[in-house]
Amino acid sequence: SQKIEQNSEALNIQEGKTATLTCNYTNYSPAYLQWYRQDPGRGPVFLLLIRENEKEKRKERLKVTFDTTLKQSLFHITASQPADSATYLCALRVYGGSQGNLIFGKGTKLSVKP
Amino acid sequence: DTGVSQNPRHKITKRGQNVTFRCDPISEHNRLYWYRQTLGQGPEFLTYFQNEAQLEKSRLLSDRFSAERPKGSFSTLEIQRTEQGDSAMYLCASSPIQTEAFFGQGTRLTVV
Numbered sequence: 001s002q003k004i005e006q007n008s009e010a011l012n013i014q015e016g017k018t019a020t021l022t023c024n025y026t027n028y029s030p031a032y033l034q035w036y037r038q039d040p041g042r043g044p045v046f047l048l049l050i051r052e053n054e055k056e057k058r059k060e061r062l063k064v065t066f067d068t069t070l071k072q073s074l075f076h077i078t079a080s081q082p083a084d085s086a087t088y089l090c091a092l093r094v095y096g097g098s099q100g101n102l103i104f105g106k107g108t109k110l111s112v113k114p
Numbered sequence: 115d116t117g118v119s120q121n122p123r124h125k126i127t128k129r130g131q132n133v134t135f136r137c138d139p140i141s142e143h144n145r146l147y148w149y150r151q152t153l154g155q156g157p158e159f160l161t162y163f164q165n166e167a168q169l170e171k172s173r174l175l176s177d178r179f180s181a182e183r184p185k186g187s188f189s190t191l192e193i194q195r196t197e198q199g200d201s202a203m204y205l206c207a208s209s210p211i212q213t214e215a216f217f218g219q220g221t222r223l224t225v226v
Contacts (some may be wrong), residue, residue, distance in 0.1 A: 032191075032213075041219075043217030046214040046216065101160065101170065101172075107156055
């Protein structure tokens with residue numbers, strides 16, 4: 001069956017450390033993968049997109065890697081801050097899938113302690 | 115503000131009543147999506163419009179659900195004969211091309 005899994009429901013880290021979130025998928029052929037941030041009671045906010053032929057993308061303190069052999073994406077937040085506390089969602093757009101259909105994982109709730 | 119706007123933000127309704135939600139996308143975006151999200155889950159795709167054409171509907175979208183996008187601008191999502199299982203956050207998103215989606219704040223529906 002097709003699955004997209006974010007390995008940790010919750011991740012607690014100390015301020016200043018690097019947070020690493022994992023997204024694994026099975027039985028999909030993704031065209032690209034996206035990461036979103038979601039705060040409680042609000043809609044998701046787009047952060048980064050990485051295509052299947054890209055290994056790594058960076059934006060300020062954020063870094064995303066994409067390994068289509070391992071079927072895995074890693075999302076890193078360096079020098080984490082309490083303001084980074086939120087739920088982070090990964091989402092796939094797949095080949096042969098609907099143009100409208102982004103498939104989301106359940107999310108990882110990140111808590112950054114001061 | 116030129117972001118995606120959803121109304122109302124919250125709706126409490128009695129089981130069996132009909133409800134309608136509205137989404138105003140970013141004006142230059144021709145793609146519009148509806149998702150549903152329950153607690154602890156990621157957003158689940160419901161339906162998608164390109165301009166005024168509804169191009170796909172999820173199997174999650176039962177016959178009680180209908181969505182429209184007249185004139186390719188705002189969209190409405192109607193749920194008829196609401197059930198307690200319909201309680202969720204309903205999210206609307208828009209995009210200019212087939213890349214990132216810009217989400218609204220959502221409408222939280224509670225069916226009592």
